[in-house]
Amino acid sequence: MQVKHDGQWIRRLSALSKLYFTPTFLGAEYIDASRPAMYVGNHSMYGIFDSPMLIDYLYNEHKVAVVSIADHSHFYVPLWREAVKKFGAIDGTQHYVRTAMQQGYSILVFPGGGREVLKRKGEQYQLIWKQRYGFLKLAQEFNYDIVPFAALGGDEVYEIGFDANKIVQHKYFQTLLKVPQLKKLLRQGDVIPSLPKRLFPKRLPFYFQFMPRQSMAQVHTQEELIAFRQSLQHHIYTGLAELSVLRQQGQ
Structure with missing residues (x-):
């Protein structure tokens, strides 16, 4: 499998979003291009503004060879499919993700997937992960740390x-x-x-917060896996709350 990163394309497509939403990135000390990891966070409504900025930051600013796990529907439309691939995205099947990890790529995953993108009223900044544990099992299989992140702004640019x-x-x-x-x-x-x-979309500042790496070395049982995922969600919710306070303070 060949991942088709196009750094210039990523930079150009994210430039408009960065100009309009003036993003702030925090927690750069937890990003390490020399150690592949799985970056896990919340997906914004429609997912079209924050994702390009996030990928640009990881790939172009920190040289992280990050592969984004995309919903199957992105690959049904020929022209759109090629555009998505230029961001280093692959179809989110376990086989493709495993192949990317075998090649040493870091993984960007939104466990809420398409459902978290298509939010309904009252679901702002809610993690809708259902019973998904496959991404964590893959991280275990390849000994990848989890880097949680929180993204604030994307769920507020549109009113339903x-x-x-x-x-x-x-x-x-x-x-x-x-x-x-x-x-x-x-x-x-x-x-x-x-x-x-x-x-x-409304014009408001976006914030991204990366958090300390989480090792899965001590996770062995299903109960421990469930507890780890709950802790991971807690980290993301806490990050969102802290970013909200930061925004209120105008920082």
């Missing part, structure tokens, strides 16, 4: 005008989900997006 729950919770839609093929295609309704009130 139409809540997807109005469709997903409707009795007729629930009837459709009883058909196995439709349930799989619609991912139990997870692919239904909420719509913003306005297309133009």
Whole structure:
């Protein structure tokens, strides 16, 4: 498998976001390009503004050979697929991720995936990880540390005008989900997006906080794996809270 990083493309695409959202990056001391790691954090609504800045920061500023794990849907559309690949993204199947790790790439993963991107009302900055543990098992397999990070700003650039729950919770839609093929295609309704009130995003500062590396060397049982994931989520929520205070102080 060949990862197709294009540093200039990454820099150009993130430049507009950086100019508009003036990001602040904290915790650079926890980024080490010489030691592959798995960078794990929260995904913003629609995921189109913070992700390019984050990848640009890791790849161009810190020379971290980072591979982004992308939803399968990104690779269905030919032109869009090529654009995504230039950011070093790969289809999020375990085989592809394992291959990237075998080649020594660091991994950028949003465990909430597409569902966390397609947030509904009341889900601002919520981690929607469901029962996903595969990313942690892969980190264990390759002895990768976990570097948690928190991203503040992305869930506030849009105000939801139409809540997807109005469709997903409707009795007729629930009837459709009883058909196995439709349930799989619609991912139990997870692919239904909420719509913003306005297309133009609000201009506000973005903040990214990287946190200390977490080793999984002491995780052996399923119970310990569950506890580790809970601790990881706690670190991210704490980071978001600290960034919110920092923003209120105008720093």
